[in-house]
């Protein structure tokens with residue numbers, strides 16, 4: 192790689208994002224649909240958002256899930272963390288598995304929210320960064 196390309200790559204901002212894989216006792220996962228006007232509008236997403244300065248990913252997760260879907264997380268377990276390079280930014284995604292929470296999740300910001308069977312997840316509906324995690328969830332042997 193030339194020095195010039197190297198420089199261009201390293202100049203992309205790194206954005207930390209924390210999201211929740213919220214799973215109920217029926218092995219269904221709660222997803223939301225990204226609103227019009229956002230990047231990846233209309234695509235499915237795990238609820239969550241950007242980690243703010245002076246916040247840990249887990250603190251961001253708790254704040255975002257309260258703001259976006261009205262739940263209070265009781266227990267969150269880090270499921271996977273990786274970086275993914277988009278054309279203009281690199282995101283570091285922390286995925287947390289959440290099986291204990293308070294309140295019924297709903298799209299509190301006007302976005303659609305729905306439960307889907309874990310085995311029916313479709314990576315084509317998510318932003319490209321989610322491919323690996325959807326494959327992992329699909330390959331899990333469920334009880």
Ligand SMILES: Nc1nc2c([nH]c(=O)n2[C@H]2C[C@H](O)[C@@H](COP(=O)(O)OP(=O)(O)OP(=O)(O)O)O2)c(=O)[nH]1
Pocket residue numbers: 208210229230231235236237238239240241255282317318319320321
């Ligand atoms: N929430 C969420 N964001 C994702 C997923 N996959 C993925 O590539 N992203 C990207 C989209 C965004 O570029 C970035 C940040 O997510 P976000 O738009 O939810 O951030 P936020 O809630 O803080 O929203 P905002 O204040 O910027 O509007 O992460 C995912 O499964 N869930």
Ligand SMILES: [Mg+2]
Pocket residue numbers: 238239240241255259
């Ligand atoms: Mg968000």
